[in-house]
Amino acid sequence: DAGVTQSPTHLIKTRGQQVTLRCSPKSGHDTVSWYQQALGQGPQFIFQYYEEEERQRGNFPDRFSGHQFPNYSSELNVNALLLGDSALYLCASSLGGYQPQHFGDGTRLSIL
Amino acid sequence: GDSVTQMEGPVTLSEEAFLTINCTYTATGYPSLFWYVQYPGEGLQLLLKATKADDKGSNKGFEATYRKETTSFHLEKGSVQVSDSAVYFCALSVNTDKLIFGTGTRLQVFP
Numbered sequence: 754d755a756g757v758t759q760s761p762t763h764l765i766k767t768r769g770q771q772v773t774l775r776c777s778p779k780s781g782h783d784t785v786s787w788y789q790q791a792l793g794q795g796p797q798f799i800f801q802y803y804e805e806e807e808r809q810r811g812n813f814p815d816r817f818s819g820h821q822f823p824n825y826s827s828e829l830n831v832n833a834l835l836l837g838d839s840a841l842y843l844c845a846s847s848l849g850g851y852q853p854q855h856f857g858d859g860t861r862l863s864i865l
Numbered sequence: 866g867d868s869v870t871q872m873e874g875p876v877t878l879s880e881e882a883f884l885t886i887n888c889t890y891t892a893t894g895y896p897s898l899f900w901y902v903q904y905p906g907e908g909l910q911l912l913l914k915a916t917k918a919d920d921k922g923s924n925k926g927f928e929a930t931y932r933k934e935t936t937s938f939h940l941e942k943g944s945v946q947v948s949d950s951a952v953y954f955c956a957l958s959v960n961t962d963k964l965i966f967g968t969g970t971r972l973q974v975f976p
Contacts, residue, residue: 757908784962786962786963786964788964793968793969794968794969795869795954795956795966795967795968795969796909796954796964796966797966798963798964798965801962801963809961809963811963843908843909845909845964847962851962852897852899852914852958852962853899853911853914854911854962854964855911856901856908856909856910857908858906858907858908859908
């Protein structure tokens with residue numbers, strides 16, 4: 754039973770570039786949430802996707818966008834990267850929006 | 866708004882010592898409460914949860930009781946091991962599965 758998988762594991766970008774992060778949810782899960790975890794901080798909710806629609810959104814600018822595919826996998830896109838976007842990006846999945854959520858190991862994004 | 870406050874770390878203990886990590890919350894509704902653990906280089910793992918007042922969540926020797934009167938959900942373990950060294954996050958959700966996390970508490974256990 755595969756858990757939540759994220760790719761890539763690490764990524765290095767420069768300011769102004771765009772990045773796409775990918776997430777495959779745990780088998781049987783249909784809801785995907787994305788979180789940003791800055792160094793030494795707790796994760797912050799970015800948004801959640803259910804039935805290919807953004808269902809909830811946290812306090813993040815429009816530079817952060819996402820998508821969910823019919824197979825429930827999801828992408829997080831960040832445009833016009835800033836130094837402050839350097840963080841661990843975590844994907845979490847759940848069934849029908851109910852707890853508990855299962856987290857992947859994250860993608861470490863570094864902006865130079 | 867809804868928020869979680871955790872004690873600052875690191876918490877440094879000797880093996881077999883008693884552990885308490887404090888967590889208090891502010892919520893407009895009736896939250897569910899969680900403790901997650903993050904080992905180095907890994908994502909978050911759910912450690913335990915409680916969904917209503919006076920519930921006690923427990924797992925792997927860790928316990929936490931949902932105290933509505935003090936808006937607290939303190940994590941305890943009677944005898945820690947070196948393998949418990951990690952960062953512990955207290956979190957809440959209110960009416961959705963969006964999680965609001967505290968800043969985390971690093972636990973270091975020495976032999």
